[in-house]
Amino acid sequence: GAGVSQSPSNKVTEKGKDVELRCDPISGHTALYWYRQSLGQGLEFLIYFQGNSAPDKSGLPSDRFSAERTGGSVSTLTIQRTQQEDSAVYLCASSTGPVLAKNIQYFGAGTRLSVL
Amino acid sequence: GENVEQHPSTLSVQEGDSAVIKCTYSDSASNYFPWYKQELGKGPQLIIDIRSNVGEKKDQRIAVTLNKTAKHFSLHITETQPEDSAVYFCAASLRTGGGADGLTFGKGTHLIIQP
16 A cells, blocks of 8 residues: 555444554565553553564553554554543554664554543 | 653643654663654654764754763754644664664653644
8 A cells, every 4th residue: 555554543432342553564674563652652562573482562551452453564562451542543554674774654643542 | 761851741842843752762882772652543753763873963943962971862943833733752762773662752742733
């Protein structure tokens, strides 16, 4: 595709429900990142995938958060038993490789999650 | 870990004037400093970046300066235009060798260009 695609663009859910957020990276990009952007805050790193390597999960805030990347392409971020503090914009980015200074991160438009 | 502070949180300038956004970082090992622009309803977009072996970089109306001794870097936008209105984020990376945890973002500056 032309860019990083995320779906849905908006998601409203009730506290306690599970949600799945999807990211389609740019074709051929081996690196994929998930970030969380809370109101008035910067981007908070969540998880990073690079090729077939084990993902870097060091940014996941709790065990309610998980992510997978199937076939080295599409990624799904899952939040179980959502809480109100999970409300934020979840951004996905991809790049051609892992070296930050050489590979630009291209961001999707994000999924705005609202937990009622 | 790295900590990035960004100021101001909101900046309003007259069209045609210059805008300066400043960031400081805590870890002297950081060596890569990108700036992102985020328009309403869109994801952040890289607009310029600088590495630690360079003191200044310019791209048309946008420039970035880096002071490694003081551990701060700044974004300069000259001859501002309405389309420059957006939220700008600075970031610092501890390494260039990969790993997303190497990129720490500031909290953003909402730049408003007054007509």
